[in-house]
Amino acid sequence: MSKYTAPRGTKDITPDDMPFWHYIESTSRSLFSLYNYQEIRTPVFEHTELFERGIGDSTDIVEKEMYTFSDKGDRRLTLRPEGTAPIVRAYVQHGMHSKSKVSKLYYCGPMFRYERPQAGRYRQFHQIGVESLGSALPICDAEVIAMGVHLFDELGLSGLSVAINSVGCPVCRPVIEERLKQFIGLNLEHLCGDCNRRFDSRPLRILDCKNSTCKTYMTGLPDIRDSLCHECKDHFNYVVGYLDNLGIPFQINPQLVRGLDYYTRTTFEIGSDQLGAQNALCGGGRYDGLVSQLGGPATPAVGFAFGIERAVMILQEMSDYHQRVNPLVYVAPVGFDQVAKSFLLVDRIRRAGYRVELETSKNELKTHLKQADKLNARLVLIYGEDEANVDKVLVRRMADRTQELIPFDHALEYIVSELEDDTF
């Protein structure tokens, strides 16, 4: 073990992992553009107050999970623990509401939460998320959910399931909480400490408690949907109807509650059976009050975010996933005198758009070929004294061990035609 290691809860994304990341990022970008979303990038740190106001003072994230510090100018700053509040801040700051009725944005980047690391959970993790601001119509909720499902289909992720719920609005939320408290209050002394603490501050979260004894007292629970106001009920039914209409499979889960305060009405989660205990790949919902709460005009909005690390985990579990890479050309000068001319050829091939490895630290053909084999090269260009004397290059096809002497100045076109031949 070396003396310096990556800090607890962080990790290096090594070249071996990188193809997965590129695949997820590029697939996301092109899919989001199909839905006419545009990218936005915000700072990795913000004023602490933004998260305190936006996410909610009594949430776990704000209470104990934020990386907060003061800079040399005594500003209270926080490494962003999530993406939505900063997007909304930028939306308000740049007056985007006055540029078009609806703003459809996506983002990608690192988030930071001070938690105990675990399978699929890191202190620095990465999210890709979308936010649709400006429309209260239930079709928007459905479109956002459909976009998430579409993306994971496109990525080829299997074993996913969609859960959906409504947590109500400022009108009916108090009613829901009151009914819940009436029901739970009967057995409050039997519930765990966390649940007792949440009874007053965040009663909805008791629904989500994993404690098995608490769960037993949840049977016979009044369905949260019965307490929704008419508008919320209608909204929910439309969302569900649109999803049915698209044939997207989902489950209504009345226990599904999000840990962030800003959610209203629709909440949803896309989970995987391949992630261990932290099985949520993607979470999101509607947040109609956040923009005005952060000083903007009353603006309804809906969005989601998913964890890239968790998506990578699922891809790596899938054995049939295979990455396509460009073929490699390995150039083997035999002898120092042949290096300069080889370099010239290498330059031509690269400018033609092909991947080339030039190895000059080996002087034996045998070790060159071993190395080329290890790098999985498709072609090896052998250029030694014999070739230099007749101004030719020996082009060897590794797959069938055949080779051909090509005049140096015609080598490029020959190599290109070999590489374009996709029979390998």
Place this chain on the structure above:
RNA sequence: GUGGACGUAGCUCAGUUGGCAGAGCACCAGAUUGUGGCUCUGGUGGUCGUGGGUUCGAGCCCCAUCGUUCACCCCA
């Protein structure tokens, strides 16, 4: 913040009641001079996470500490 498991070579791990630090993979070099994957031979590589204690003697036992990992909590 709480609980369990684990820290030995670059990687995966053996290591007996406490008695010379090991294997496989990987890497490097060879098996007669310019032809790779298989095979064979040899080699590089470790302050046994760190600090203390017990002992003639500790990779092994005890304490502490740091880290990794899984789970709780919470979330992506």
